[in-house]
Amino acid sequence: MRVYLDNAATTPLSDEVINTMVPFMKSHYGNPSSIHADGRTVRAAIEQARKSVAQHLNASIGEIFFTSGGTESNNMALKCSVRDLGVTRIISTRIEHHCVLHTLECLEKTIGVEVVYLDVDKKGKINNTQLDEILGSSKKKTLVSLMHANNEVGTMINMDVIANICQNHDAYFHSDTVQTVGHFNIDVSKTKIHFFSAGAHKFHGPKGVGFIYINSDSIIKPWIDGGSQERNMRGGTENVYGIIGLAKALEIAYDQMEERKNYIKTLKAYMAKRLVDEFEDIQFNGDYDGKALYTVLSVSFPASPKSDLLLFNLDISGISASGGSACTSGSDAGSHVLNALKVDPSRKSIRFSFSHYNTHEEIDFVIEKLHTMVVAKQKVQSEA
Secondary structure: OOEEOEOOOOOOOOHHHHHHHHHHHHOOOOOOOOOOHHHHHHHHHHHHHHHHHHHHHOOOHHHEEEEOOHHHHHHHHHHHHHHHHOOOEEEEOOOOOHHHHHHHHHHHHHOOOEEEEOOEOOOOOEOHHHHHHHHHOOOOOEEEEOOOEOOOOOEEOOHHHHHHHHHHOOOEEEEEOOOOEOOEOOOOOOOOOOEEEEEHHHOOOOOOOEEEEEOOOOOOOOOOOOOOHHHHOOOOOOOHHHHHHHHHHHHHHHHOHHHHHHHHHHHHHHHHHHHHHHEOOOEEOOOOOOOEOOOEEEEEEOOOOOHHHHHHHHHHOOEEOEOOOHHHHOOOOOOHHHHHOOOOOOOEEEEEEOOOOOOHHHHHHHHHHHOOOOOEOOOOOOOO
């Protein structure tokens, strides 16, 4: 038996998405920039995909631009804000995804952008009052960049509250929403946000494709120069079947959102309860039982002779999980998120992340295997 509990890293492609993509791999192979019938057919499909994505977000079709994924989208928002919108200060946190943190480091070192990091508490939550005070402390044109849900521990911000604070100070607002698009309803007609990003492979779509939402009031220039693709905003021949798959995956995610959410929440709660009931000194990282990403459970196991090899032994036992972000866990370099939350480094944290494809039986299998790796509670036998 093989159990996949690393859905925060990537999700399996749904059959429906694959079936939607196949015709654009086999038959509809025209270049969408070509003016002949084959090209026009593909162009129409891309624009229909754009319309579908926009409708789910209550956005204009002119505000959705397809990219290679969340990393490109986040780079585009941050770097183009500085280059084209006059941003000289960016407010963020030290628990953002590396594609944001490393971009901030680049902008600070090469251009001299001021980067201000908000404090986070032990659960990864920011202080909205601190954000308000920092925004009010300077007249510099500012971009606030805060991820909607942390990819390692699942702690979430309130985007509506952050958007209102930014609006009060005439600041731009960008959010890395890679973990939440397709899992939560984001309505840009209600939430004043200037940029946010998505990657299709986080909601059962294909890898290598995503999109960026750019509010129509935020006029930026292309980050990738070339042809006139993506309404003159991103040069390069489009990833056609990726775009088609993304739109279909998002459509299904919205159609099944509440059903999936309720089911996955039961899986997460079931696993958390079994862990606490059966093992010594189990802790959970982040705001796991508060406002949190329901697909993620970051579990902190007590130090033991076997703890350093816990992730490896899970894999050997047929269980795919993560030590943190998939971008770093392969090298076991440690988690910048857990370090920022001041999690005891002697403990071993494992991120289990769920999808609607997972089952209670799979959770039972994981618990069974953990009994060979983690100190179990002593069961008290009742007297006869």
